[in-house]
Amino acid sequence: MRVAVIGGGAGLVSLLDSLLARAGELPAGLELDVFEPGDLARGGAFGPDLDSALINLPNSAMSIRDHQRGHFADWLRLRGDSGDHDLSFAPRRVFGDYLADQLARCRAEAEAWGWRVTVRREVVVAVSDVPGGMLVRGDEARRYDQVVLCVGPGSAADPYALAGEPGFHRPYPLASVLPRVASRARVLIVGTGLTAVDTVLGLLELGHEGPITMASRRGVLPGVLSAAPHRRLRFLTPERVAAGVTAEDIWELLHAELAAAGVDGGTETAWLRQGASAAGYLRHQLAHGNAVQSIFMSVPTPLAREIRRTMPGTPRLVARYRPQLKSLQCPMPSATARKLLAAMDAGRLSVHSGLDAVRHESGVFRTGAGLSADVVVDATRTSPRRTTGLSRELLAGLTASGNATWDAYDALRVDPVTCRILLPSGAAHPRLSAMGELTAGDIYYAASLPAVNRAADAVAASLAEVKA
Secondary structure, eight states: OEEEEEOOSHHHHHHHHHHHHTGGGSOTTOEEEEEOSSOTTTTTTSSSOOTTOBOSSOGGGOOSOTTOTTHHHHHHHHHTOOSOTTTSOOBHHHHHHHHHHHHHHHHHHHHHTTOEEEEEOOOOOEEEEETTEEEEESSSEEEESEEEEOOOOOOOOOTTOOTTSTTEEOOOSHHHHGGGSOTTOOEEEEOOSHHHHHHHHHHHHTTOOSOEEEEOSSOOOOOBOOOSOOOOOSSSOHHHHHTOOOHHHHHHHHHHHHHHTTOOHHHHHHHHTTOSOHHHHHHHHHHHOOHHHHHHHTOOHHHHHHHHHHGGGOHHHHHHHHHHHHHHHSOBOHHHHHHHHHHHHTTSEEEEOOOOOEEEETTEEEETTSOEESEEEEOOOOOGGGOOSTTHHHHHHHHHTTSOOBOTTSOBOBOTTTOEEEOTTSOEEEEEEEOGGGGTTTSSOTTSHHHHHHHHHHHHHHHHTOOO
């Protein structure tokens, strides 16, 4: 069996590990071609960079294996790293070292099984059906039995068309970009999500002395990772959701879960809407935790699938709360929140909502809300579907040919059990699968490592059933 894997980041490593766990069920002489023009294993997220750029889950929750969440923490111990391996947050570059090491191990084990793994430094521009297989076009056209899409995140959004203006930057790698910012420059970071947080921490680590402003339309910061234990849900259950609910019903069930946990639902969801100042929001979560986030993080996989199915029917409500949903699903470590809060208290950092325009005139960036800056860092991002990056031609072609369908939130529709791409008819494509951020859209953070691991297991199980 010949398999093309398009994308060579963390998803590839997890997929190879999952395939090796089923090596005895897969054909002898399996051939895997990996198409990746960029950094293999590390991708854009886990390359060499400043140590201020941390992973966003504890070491004990980061892994390439769904069934062994402590795999990375164990790897740190074996490497002899000091510190609390389970509860601390390693720099992302260190997790990149882990991914590169695991890829080398997987390739060696694959070779021992008689598999051939070939890395092709090519951009795939098209995938199409041919009799009995799939045709993948990169630098040349090649035929495969199965294709797995593991393409990475979308490109920077540049919502105010500032690219090319003097003083405009995209943030990564922080170690290359941020030292070019004058130490006393007024910096405006467009966006208030995790990328914006990375940018602030990088500037602080480098000793930036000028004022730093984070701004977005809603001004919603990532939540603070809750230390509250996962709980068994009593109301927001797979059975209740499968019986038929709207997004409004889900909010009511959430309120019931909060009440069962002894939390005032009205107060907690008020903080969810983040009506207070950014500093007050962080203080509240650092002092009291985030019960809503704890419940969301306790949602089992089958329930998450059922909730996702309800979303296309209520786009207005979900659109209204999209930043808050991202805040819950993409939290930051408490140590990061404390650094941001300290910078706010010292007058070095401010967070603003209501951003609707940024223009460059006479060497200065100005916003419609009266903010001004010498430097702008674009910390926004498009969904993979709307990317202007290397995968844009591939994804546009899949859509035009009827080999890909998308939900209302820019997520590639896949069968939730097998991860095979769903055709317009609703049937699953027999030879085309997808996993990772491509299937996440812009509501739930389906591209977290645990979700990627589960998808890798699903794809491996699906490929093991193929008779080729």
